[in-house]
Amino acid sequence: GQNIDQPTEMTATEGAIVQINCTYQTSGFNGLFWYQQHAGEAPTFLSYNVLDGLEEKGRFSSFLSRSKGYSYLLLKELQMKDSASYLCAVFPSGGSYIPTFGRGTSLIVHP
Amino acid sequence: ETGVTQTPRHLVMGMTNKKSLKCEQHLGHNAMYWYKQSAKKPLELMFVYNFKEQTENNSVPSRFSPECPNSSHLFLHLHTLQPEDSALYLCASSQEFRASSNTEAFFGQGTRLTVV
Numbered sequence: 001g002q003n004i005d006q007p008t009e010m011t012a013t014e015g016a017i018v019q020i021n022c023t024y025q026t027s028g029f030n031g032l033f034w035y036q037q038h039a040g041e042a043p044t045f046l047s048y049n050v051l052d053g054l055e056e057k058g059r060f061s062s063f064l065s066r067s068k069g070y071s072y073l074l075l076k077e078l079q080m081k082d083s084a085s086y087l088c089a090v091f092p093s094g095g096s097y098i099p100t101f102g103r104g105t106s107l108i109v110h111p
Numbered sequence: 112e113t114g115v116t117q118t119p120r121h122l123v124m125g126m127t128n129k130k131s132l133k134c135e136q137h138l139g140h141n142a143m144y145w146y147k148q149s150a151k152k153p154l155e156l157m158f159v160y161n162f163k164e165q166t167e168n169n170s171v172p173s174r175f176s177p178e179c180p181n182s183s184h185l186f187l188h189l190h191t192l193q194p195e196d197s198a199l200y201l202c203a204s205s206q207e208f209r210a211s212s213n214t215e216a217f218f219g220q221g222t223r224l225t226v227v
Binding site: 035042087089101103104 | 115151152153154155156159167169201215216217218219220221
């Protein structure tokens with residue numbers, strides 16, 4: 001089966017750094033995505049990891065360890081607009097290209 | 112604006128009604144998707160179309176019927192739905208279908224469906 005775990009909710013202070021973890025158990029692995037979704041809006045793409053290591057993109061970085069079935073999204077210099085839900089999604093290997101999404105982590109940034 | 116447009120934004124329908132959701136993308140993408148997002152549940156992929164051909168059906172009940180007349184348009188026809196089908200239905204598109212750095216999905220704003 002497919003299973004993805006993320007914390008339900010996190011809070012952080014404006015200007016701080018926050019790390020959102022995602023662990024997965026899937027039938028094979030063919031890439032992991034992070035999406036951001038503001039309330040009432042469409043999810044937007046943040047990052048894609050398929051190899052181990054850290055991918056940095058501005059204030060956001062995403063890390064992957066395939067051997068541990070683990071990823072995290074690191075947000076630096078937090079801004080109020082970063083308050084949103086962060087979705088982790090994993091593509092399995094094999095013939096099916098149906099991704100499995102986590103329930104999302106609701107991040108609340110306060111002044 | 113992500114380049115993916117969905118209509119209507121909100122829909123209330125009775126269990127005996129027939130309605131259709133529409134999605135249009137102007138990004139030149141080859142793959143289009145229907146997702147369902149229910150409260151407190153993970154985002155769930157329903158259907159995948161690649162170059163107008165349906166390539167994935169994630170065990171979706173037959174009361175949901177997708178149609179893809181061309182690479183830019185995707186419909187979801189709804190018939191005899193149940194109250195538990197109430198959810199946000201999201202359309203998405205991507206350049207490619209299989210997982211790669213080009214598979215980032217661009218989502219529409221969604222249709223908030225309520226079945227009464």
